[in-house]
Amino acid sequence: MMTTADPQTQFTPAAGFAQPPVISASDSQFSELLLSVPDAIVISDSAGRISLVNDQLCEIFQYAQDQLIGQSVEMLLPARYREGHVALRQAYMQNPLLRPMGQFREVLGLRSDGKEIPVEIRLRMFEGSNGMFVTSAVRDVSEIRMLHRIQADSNRMLELIASGESVEIVLSELEQCIKASSPDSCCAIVGWSESGGGIHNLLSSPETPGGESKTLGWWDVDHSRPLASAIKANQRTRLGEEAIEVIERFAFADSTKPFLDGWLEPIRNPHGSPLGAILVCRHKKRAPGEFEEEVVSAAAHLAGIVLERDLRAAEFTEKEEQLRQSQKLEAIGTLTGGIAHEFNNLLQVILGYSDCVMASFTPDDPRLDDMAKVVTATEDAVRLTGQLLTFGRRQKLEKSLVDLNQVARDVVAMLRPLVDANIEIIVxxxxxxxxxxxxxxxxxxxxxxxxxxxxxxxxxxxRIEIMTSARLATSPHDAPSGDAPSFLSVSIAVKDSGCGITKELKSKIFDPFFTTKEVGEGTGLGLAVVHGIVRDLNGTIEVESEPGEGATFLLTFPPA
Known part of the structure; x- marks a missing residue:
């Protein structure tokens, strides 16, 4: 007969009821019942030897049943707790009322691979046909603990994002969360830009504990294509050998041994488009568990929020700078136009009186040559004020339908005698x-x-190259009802193979009177005038340049 050792909880059947059958620890029916219990169960005798375990316990501690039967129950605890547990177990056997029945107690368990895991145990003592036994119900609470931690980490991440912390700090925190959920893995977080260069290494976790995470910049486009294809697919993917080799080369070049497995979690913006990916790699083949996938999926969602926030902030800063530049040019243009208009009137007076003086000279008068130089200099000043008036939008314009191709050919015809013979002009x-x-x-x-x-x-x-092109409508909404093509914009570009423009200079080149030339070699109005004319024609001007790689000025206008 199986009874509890606590006399207050012993069951006394009512009169007329038969006593239940005695179930021993070796009874096959009892074994079947034990195996069907969802919790992990271990039964030990009064000496602490394991008599029976179910599959759930073997799964938690990663032992086979025959490795546990007959062994001391203390083998499931870390070594530092075993001696103390023996004393507690013996005291409990002598007086089970010292510990309330039916309550869970949290302790640390020890798996066969040496990893310590938090577990909850609940003890029940019963008397079997072979003596006193203790049933221990065991629950692995490591995932519950991890879920609580993930929730706390997520809340902390959202606070960091809301407070405006940098992308580097937020991603570093996310990487720590991923490492905690998958200690045998290495992690890299990458950004993705279809037009901006491909894959950008935002963060690579260290392979050794305590090492510093690092960023490596843009990855080589040609060599990273296998991984780029996986990122563009924009879905959770088990990575192939080629993609893993790319990650090894660019993110974990210092790794001491090759990676054998890896998977990708996409980072998306609110519209579902790819912003990047979280790359998880291991030195052994193992599919990610459901819990790991949830952790990395939550991290990817938070990474998407912070990357999108950073992109929007960058766009706002750029538009703010464009507005500031436009206001500055507008103010300078108004001032310059007013001054140039008055100055031009004075120049016309000088030209008029110069003509009168020259008319009074005889053809052989030696002063005639001097006056001709005065007139030439004044005419140069008139052309300069013309540029100033153009910049200030004070000049009268005569707009008509203009063929950009013909303009390009006319300008090249004028340029050829002026340009150095070593410079090739292509149209x-x-x-x-x-x-x-x-x-x-x-x-x-x-x-x-x-x-x-x-x-x-x-x-x-x-080489100087002048190119014209047009952009056609690509959607039915933009296309006309007839068969004629619908043009959205017309462009002309001037590309050179020169020294290029630095990032610092690129933001100043359209400023009036800004020049990098020596004193006397330039007015600094050339590009300012270009900017003013393009703006008046409702066009845009873009500059693409890197030091040592030349420059391209792209002018885009609406079609007539």
Missing amino acids: NCDSSIPPILADVGQLRQVLFNLCLNAQDAIQDAG
Whole structure:
């Protein structure tokens, strides 16, 4: 008969009821019942030897049943707790009332691989046919603890994001969360840009504990294509050998042994488009567990929030700078135009009186040559004030339908005698582009200024290329009802093979009177005038350049 050792909880059947059968620890029916219990169960005798375990306990501690039967129950505890547990077990056997029945107690268990895990145990003592036994119900609470930690970490991450912490700090915290949920893994968080260069290494976790995470910049486009394809697929993916090799090369070059397995969790923006990925790699083949997937999925969601926030902040800063630049140019343009207008009137007076003086001289008068130089200098000043008036938008414009291809050919014809013979001028025109509404003289001036700047940027031999193109409508909404093509914009670009422009100079090149030339070699108005004309024509101007790699000025206008 099985009874509890606590006399207060012994069951006394009512009169007329038969006593239940005695179940021994060796009874096959009892064994079957034990195996069906969802909790992990271990039964030990009064000496602490394991008599029976179910599969759930073997799974938690990663032992086979025959490795546990007959062994001391203390083998399931870390060594530092075993001696103390023996004393507690013996005291409990002598007086089980010392510990309330039915309550869980949290302790540390020891798996066969040496890993310590938090578990909850509940003890029940019963008397079997072979003596006194203790049933221990065991629950692995490591995942519950981890879920609580993940919830706390998520709340902390959201606080960091809301407080404006940097991307580096937030991603570093996320990487620590991933490592905690999967200690045998290495993690890299990468950004993705279809147009900006491919894969950017945002963070790579150290392979050895205590090491510092690092960033490595942009990955080589040609060599990272296998991984880029997986990121573009924008879904959770088990990585192949080629992709893992890419990660080894760019994220974990210091690894002492090769990775054999890996998987990718996409980082998406609120619209579902890929912003990057979390890459998890291991030195042994093992599919990610359900719990690991949940952790990394939550980390990817938070990474998407902080990356999107950073992108929006960068866009806002850029637009703010554009507005500031536009306001500055508007103010300078108004001032410059007013001064140039008054100055031009004075120059006309000088020219008028110069003509009168020259008319009074005889053809052989030696002063005639001096006055001709005065007139030439005054005419140069008139042209300069013309540029100032253009910048200040005080000049009267005569807009008409203009063929950009013809403008390009006209400017090249004027340039060829002026440009150094070692510089090649190439024109690539798209014959299908539509005309734009503009002042043809202004457009010639724009191209002329850009080409002269390109010549100055080329130190010895080089190339200047002028290209025209048009962008067609690609959606049914933009397309016309007829068969004629619908043009969204018309562009002309001036590309050179010169010294290029640094990032610092790129933000100043359109400022009036800004120049990198020596005193007396330039006014600093050329690109400012270009900017003013393009703006008046409702166009845009973009500059692509890197030091030592030349520059491309792309002008885009609406079609007429």
